[in-house]
């Protein structure tokens with residue numbers, strides 16, 4: 402029987418070697434995908450690549466805010482995998498401050514990395530996928546695409562824009578069978594969230610807003626990532642999937 406979630410041999414570029422990128426990459430590699438790991442942090446890409454199960458994985462440096470760097474990461478993935486079946490973009494930054502005190506540099510950096518960077522990487526990958534007749538682009542958005550946490554002006558604005566960018570790219574590239582989607586997790590313990598979750602007030606706020614009463618885990622994201630990167634997801638495009646224990650419902 403054919404497994405519609407099979408991703409064995411698929412060439413996938415994983416951008417972002419942090420907590421979520423590394424976790425999903427390990428699961429994709431366990432299922433036989435051929436990965437290229439890319440991040441601005443040179444040590445992280447090598448560490449993550451070395452820990453991957455299986456053979457044939459590559460690593461490269463990526464500054465997602467520079468289009469040449471995005472093109473080069475896409476080229477590395479194509480040369481490593483022979484084509485580019487999918488991109489999982491788990492690059493991002495989180496800046497938290499009350500709007501009255503938020504440094505404008507934090508706001509513009511959030512838009513630059515979380516939105517402009519997502520566009521630059523997606524369109525470099527999109528070009529290749531259009532030429533080869535199809536592909537999948539999955540970006541990690543957030544529950545902040547939808548909910549308005551206090552002090553999240555920079556992050557939430559960027560993630561809402563990212564979800565809308567996902568819809569526009571999906572419509573533009575649908576005729577080429579390039580599907581573009583996003584995953585919106587609730588808070589996941591990673592190097593991004595851990596420093597904030599040690600603040601009891603912040604933690605209590607977050608936990609009291611998740612109806613299932615716990616944080617997300619990286620493992621909670623595996624199913625959706627697989628769905629969107631395998632043939633099971635062939636007709637799904639433009640969506641943000643909230644993996645959030647009900648966080649966006651309340």
Ligand SMILES: NC(=O)c1ccc[n+]([C@@H]2O[C@H](COP(=O)([O-])OP(=O)(O)OC[C@H]3O[C@@H](n4cnc5c(N)ncnc54)[C@H](O)[C@@H]3O)[C@@H](O)[C@H]2O)c1
Nearest residue numbers: 418419420421441464465492493541543588589591593594
């Ligand atoms: N951790 C959470 O609670 C959570 C919840 C919802 C959504 N997300 C989103 O998931 C994604 C991954 O987050 P994470 O928790 O793994 O964070 P993380 O900080 O562990 O990883 C983020 C990675 O992005 C890389 N990066 C930053 N700027 C870059 C740039 N200019 N070019 C290339 N790489 C760059 C960092 O080096 C880091 O490895 C982000 O988009 C984040 O907003 C995280």
